[in-house]
Amino acid sequence: NAGVTQTPKFRVLKTGQSMTLLCAQDMNHEYMYWYRQDPGMGLRLIHYSVGEGTTAKGEVPDGYNVSRLKKQNFLLGLESAAPSQTSVYFCASSYRGQYEQYFGPGTRLTVT
Amino acid sequence: QQQVKQSPQSLIVQKGGISIINCAYENTAFDYFPWYQQFPGKGPALLIAIRPDVSEKKEGRFTISFNKSAKQFSLHIMDSQPGDSATYFCAASGRGSTLGRLYFGRGTQLTVWP
Numbered sequence: 001n002a003g004v005t006q007t008p009k010f011r012v013l014k015t016g017q018s019m020t021l022l023c024a025q026d027m028n029h030e031y032m033y034w035y036r037q038d039p040g041m042g043l044r045l046i047h048y049s050v051g052e053g054t055t056a057k058g059e060v061p062d063g064y065n066v067s068r069l070k071k072q073n074f075l076l077g078l079e080s081a082a083p084s085q086t087s088v089y090f091c092a093s094s095y096r097g098q099y100e101q102y103f104g105p106g107t108r109l110t111v112t
Numbered sequence: 113q114q115q116v117k118q119s120p121q122s123l124i125v126q127k128g129g130i131s132i133i134n135c136a137y138e139n140t141a142f143d144y145f146p147w148y149q150q151f152p153g154k155g156p157a158l159l160i161a162i163r164p165d166v167s168e169k170k171e172g173r174f175t176i177s178f179n180k181s182a183k184q185f186s187l188h189i190m191d192s193q194p195g196d197s198a199t200y201f202c203a204a205s206g207r208g209s210t211l212g213r214l215y216f217g218r219g220t221q222l223t224v225w226p
Contacts, residue, residue: 040121040218041218042118042216042217042218042219043156043201044216045213045214048213058213090155090156092155097205097213098143098144098205098207100146100158100161101148101156101158101214103155104155105153105155106153106154106155
C-alpha cells in the first residue's frame with residue numbers, strides 16, 4: 001500500500017496563477033483533509049471531506065476550493081494564488097472521525 | 113480562537129532526560145486527544161492517543177497524562193534519545209458537529225542533545 005500520496009512535491013507559482021494539488025489514498029478511508037503548515041502556526045485545517053461527494057470548510061478556507069469526486073482522491077485548488085498562500089500543504093485521511101489520521105509527505109508551495 | 117494551546121514552543125533536553133510537553137483546551141465536548149510526531153521533511157504521524165475515561169496511557173517511553181477537571185493533558189518522554197528530536201503536536205477532537213476534525217496545538221520543537 002502506498003498510503004497517502006500527494007502531487008506535486010514542490011511548486012513555484014506567480015501571483016494570480018492557479019493550480020490544483022492532488023491527494024490520493026489507497027486505504028479506503030472515508031475522511032480526507034487538507035492542512036497547511038506555517039512556522040509557529042501548527043497545522044491548520046483548510047477543508048475536509050467526510051465522504052465521496054461531500055466537503056466542508058475548516059479553519060482557513062478562504063482562497064481555496066476542494067472536490068471529492070472519487071472516494072480515493074481529494075483535490076485542493078487555488079484559483080488565484082497569493083504570496084500569503086506560500087506554505088507546506090499536507091493531505092491526510094482517516095477511516096472515520098476520531099481515528100488515526102494518515103498524512104502524506106506534503107507539497108511545498110511558493111507563491112512569488 | 114485557538115482551541116488547543118501547547119507549550120513550550122521549543123524544548124532542549126539532554127540525552128536520558130525527561131521531556132514534558134503540555135496542552136490545554138476549553139471545549140468540554142472534546143473526548144479524543146492524540147499526539148503526533150513530525151520529523152523534518154515528513155508528514156506528521158500518530159504517536160499515542162488517549163480518551164478521557166483514563167488518566168494515563170503509556171506506550172514504551174511515551175506517556176500521556178490527562179487531567180479532565182483541569183482540561184489539560186501532557187506528553188512525557190522518558191529517557192529521551194537524539195532520535196526523538198522532532199516536532200510534537202497535541203490535538204483534540206470532539207463528537208457532534210466537529211466529529212472528524214482535529215484541532216492541533218502549534219507544536220513543540222524538541223531537540224535532544226547526545
